Amino acid sequence: MATGKKHIQQLSRQLFTLSLVDGAVSTDRVAGVLEYVAAHRPAQASAVLKAYRRLIAAELARGQAVVEHAGSFGDSLLARIAEAMAKRYSRPIAGVARRNDSLLAGLRVRVGDDVYEASVAAQLSSLAQAV
Amino acid sequence: MSTVLEQIEQQIARLSSKAIRKNTGHIRSVADGVAKIEGLSEVMYNEMVQFPGGAIGIALNLEEDEVGCVILGDIAQLKEGDEVQTTGKLLSVPVGKALLGRAVDALGNPVDGKGPIAATETYPVEKIAPGIVVRKSVSQPLLTGIMAIDSMIPIGRGQRELIIGDRCTGKTTIAIDTIINQAKINRVGLAAGDPDFRPVYSIYVAVGQKNSNIVRTISALEAAGALEFTVIAAAPAADNPANQYLAPYSGAAMGEWFMENGMDALIVYDDLSKHAVAYRQISLILKRPSGREAYPGDVFYLHSRLLERSARLDGKGSLTALPIIETLAGDVSAYIPTNVISITDGQIFLETDLFNQGIRPAVSVGLSVSRVGSAAQIKATKQVGGKLKGELAQFRELAAFAQFGSDLDAKTKAQLDRGSRIVELFKQPAFSPVPIELQVAILFAMQKGFFDPIEVKQIVTTAHNLKEFFTARKDALLAEIRTKAVLDKDLEAKLQAACDEWKAGSAGQG
Numbered sequence: 001m002a003t004g005k006k007h008i009q010q011l012s013r014q015l016f017t018l019s020l021v022d023g024a025v026s027t028d029r030v031a032g033v034l035e036y037v038a039a040h041r042p043a044q045a046s047a048v049l050k051a052y053r054r055l056i057a058a059e060l061a062r063g064q065a066v067v068e069h070a071g072s073f074g075d076s077l078l079a080r081i082a083e084a085m086a087k088r089y090s091r092p093i094a095g096v097a098r099r100n101d102s103l104l105a106g107l108r109v110r111v112g113d114d115v116y117e118a119s120v121a122a123q124l125s126s127l128a129q130a131v
Numbered sequence: 132m133s134t135v136l137e138q139i140e141q142q143i144a145r146l147s148s149k150a151i152r153k154n155t156g157h158i159r160s161v162a163d164g165v166a167k168i169e170g171l172s173e174v175m176y177n178e179m180v181q182f183p184g185g186a187i188g189i190a191l192n193l194e195e196d197e198v199g200c201v202i203l204g205d206i207a208q209l210k211e212g213d214e215v216q217t218t219g220k221l222l223s224v225p226v227g228k229a230l231l232g233r234a235v236d237a238l239g240n241p242v243d244g245k246g247p248i249a250a251t252e253t254y255p256v257e258k259i260a261p262g263i264v265v266r267k268s269v270s271q272p273l274l275t276g277i278m279a280i281d282s283m284i285p286i287g288r289g290q291r292e293l294i295i296g297d298r299c300t301g302k303t304t305i306a307i308d309t310i311i312n313q314a315k316i317n318r319v320g321l322a323a324g325d326p327d328f329r330p331v332y333s334i335y336v337a338v339g340q341k342n343s344n345i346v347r348t349i350s351a352l353e354a355a356g357a358l359e360f361t362v363i364a365a366a367p368a369a370d371n372p373a374n375q376y377l378a379p380y381s382g383a384a385m386g387e388w389f390m391e392n393g394m395d396a397l398i399v400y401d402d403l404s405k406h407a408v409a410y411r412q413i414s415l416i417l418k419r420p421s422g423r424e425a426y427p428g429d430v431f432y433l434h435s436r437l438l439e440r441s442a443r444l445d446g447k448g449s450l451t452a453l454p455i456i457e458t459l460a461g462d463v464s465a466y467i468p469t470n471v472i473s474i475t476d477g478q479i480f481l482e483t484d485l486f487n488q489g490i491r492p493a494v495s496v497g498l499s500v501s502r503v504g505s506a507a508q509i510k511a512t513k514q515v516g517g518k519l520k521g522e523l524a525q526f527r528e529l530a531a532f533a534q535f536g537s538d539l540d541a542k543t544k545a546q547l548d549r550g551s552r553i554v555e556l557f558k559q560p561a562f563s564p565v566p567i568e569l570q571v572a573i574l575f576a577m578q579k580g581f582f583d584p585i586e587v588k589q590i591v592t593t594a595h596n597l598k599e600f601f602t603a604r605k606d607a608l609l610a611e612i613r614t615k616a617v618l619d620k621d622l623e624a625k626l627q628a629a630c631d632e633w634k635a636g637s638a639g640q641g
Contacts, residue, residue: 009195054169054196109150113170115216118150129185 008044012051016059024092025059062112065093068100069107070119085111154217158182159197161209164371165416168198168215177257179218184208188215189222189373192417199417201373203238221257224381225250226388231332234349234363237374237381242365243349254384256377260439267445269476269503273331273397276312276564277305279494279557282516282574283523284479287507288331288395289443291452293471295463296481301492302455303344304561305479306399307351309453310335312564313397314357329448332389333361334398336382338375339405342367351562368405375409383440383450390442390450398441402455403434407467424466431470438474463498477501490554491561496523509567510617515574519553526550552582555590565598568612572601575618576630593637600633 015037019029033052037045065085067078082095093111100108106119156170166188174180174190180200182188186209192199202209224239229250234243241248269287286292294302313331320328335352337345345365352358362385366378379400389396400406407430414427422428434454441452454475456468461483463472472478477500485493505513529547533539539547556577559565565573573594576582585593601609608625615622 013195051196058170107150110155113154113156113172115153115155116150117153122151 004044008047008051011042011048012055015048015052016055019056020059024063025056030056058112061110062089063091063093064096064111066096066098066110067107068098068103068110068119070099070101070103070105073097073099073107081107081109085109156180156198156215158209158211158213158215160211161202161206163416164202164206164373165413166200166202166206166209166215168200169196171198171215171217174198174217177221179220179222181216181218182209183213183215187218187222189377191413192419201376201413201417203371203373203377221255222377223253223255224384226252226254226385228332230362230385232359232361234345234365235381237364237366237370237378239364239381239385243363252388254388256380256384257436258384258387258440260436261442261444265442265444265447267443268506269443269449270506271395271443271449272507272509272567273309273395273451274312274316274567275305275309276315276566277308277492277494277559278565278570278573279492279496279559280305280479281508281567281570282512283496283520284477284494284499284501285503285505285508285512286451286453286477286501287443287503288451289441289449290477290501290503290507291438291441291454291475292501293454293456293475293478294481295456295458295468295472295478296493297458297461297483300481300483300486301561302457302481303348303401305481305492306335306401306453306455307348308562308564309333309397310352310361310399311355311357311562312566314352314355314360315564315566317360318356329395330360331395331397331451333357334382334386334396335361335363336379336398336400337363337365337367338378338400338402339366339368339409340401342369355562372409372412375406376413379403379406379437383437386450387440390444390448392448393446394448395451396448397451397453400437400452400454402457403471404455404457404467407433426466430467431474434467434471435474438471476503489558491558494557496520497527511571511612511615512567512574514618515571515578519574522546523550523553526553548583548587551587552585552590553577555587556582556594558591566609566613568609569598569601571612571618572605572609572626572629573597575623575626576633579627579630581630581634596637597630597633600636601629605629 015033019025019033021029037049042048065082067081078095078097082093086093089111103119103121108119109116154171154173156168159167159169176190176193178190180188180190182202186202186204188200188202190198190200225248227250229248233241233245233248236242269289271288273286273288274281275286294305296302310333313333317330320330345367349363352361364378364382364385366375382398386396386398407426410430410433411426415421419427438452438454441450443449454471456471458465458468480495480498481493482495485495525546529543533547576597582590582593608629611622
């Protein structure tokens, strides 16, 4: 069982490495990888693809600053946030805006695993925990 | 004026709206008290992670694509996809004197219904043990109040002495007796007002025990007035394995506070066999490779890093450890017992046969040892009990041969008589530790042959009478022994006179 898990990890990582061009995920390469998997059907293909998907999703998330906002939000602010994040992480980061009214007010920016919380909802939640 | 206030308010508003950075992940699966989390790219080994609903976990497995966490708390409300965040902190527990007299769980939360604990400090549960330079050799005695141990297998402050034996052989009783004795000594010492007196505070860590047993222990300590000097850290059998795994480390952190602040502490781990089982359970759920007896490869490190934290520090205090290990059918060569035997500075081995013969505490003299030796004994005990271990060992050897024939020479008979008397003398009821000065007096009487004319069956009663005689009528002499801690000619003469007086008195009564 452990060998199976190791095999899945190794193969998915190999496929992931093949999907990068200059350290960024290439759409063409991903398509090529998927074609290869469909044609050759490696052992535990489904699990390999799931692991591969997770790696690709994590890599894509690393290159995106998902800005959740409640209320109005301009493109210029999104561009400024993306620029600031790119500077902070020393890699190109694209800004993506998403409306989230549950934040009440303020912003929440997610870059990969990192979350920058500046929303009223989060402050209320921390206040509720403190009380 | 209002402009200035507005400026300040704006500054406050700017500060309070500052974004907080969190490193997050998502639960991939959760089962058996363990969560597999994807993300948490910045998590550290042993770091606390925050789950939704207030539950916390500890990151134990840092893998390439996921993090394995043990969850401390209610897992019923956690589900796949829930967001988890790092805290940047190691798990810490409250420490300090505010914990004395209280029963807490593995996280230091009170479980005795006596309200919140007013502790102001916390210590990390996992801590690197003190190095060589800061340590000092063990030379001060930690008196258990058990004659067989104090005279033959002395324990010093900062030592790690294992208590090992089968189930129901009196392992916990020895530990509880020791805690009670510390409380008695503390009370006498603090009442005397000696500025050099160093009280010993105790921590009793219950791992994987029945709640009823823990309650019984607490009741025994309370009845003996020892609870006020004791902290109980409990992770009963009903607790999840993560809490059972953590409890000894939490207890060690509580003990370390006393040691670091120039005080002496005693910690009892009851017991490390169950602790190893809890760790095995966690490791298997985390899918770590298993080794001998299905324990993970680092089970030695589990106990070595715990017991190494007991030490006597130069210029500070000490932490003495009494780990307990339960054997199966007296097998000391099993995996966990041999591990802990090799880590500790000696062991007190309790035998089922001796226990069943009514020899209690059932200490096996041959298999028990204290590697610190007489360095941790007061001189008076050395004077009266120095040869006891040898005599008892000879007695056991001769007793085996004596079963085959009755025509024994006078010397052998004398050795057997003496040995059987020593065995009787060392019998001691549970939860009644004997003060060291009284031990010295009784052993002096034994050494000088006062018990020789007594029938072996009558030794226990006679020794009890002698104890009563000394306690009731020779209080000043006992206090002198306690203070001087050495038998000079004057003290020996006084002891001899007291024993003669007791003998004359008992003969008169008889």
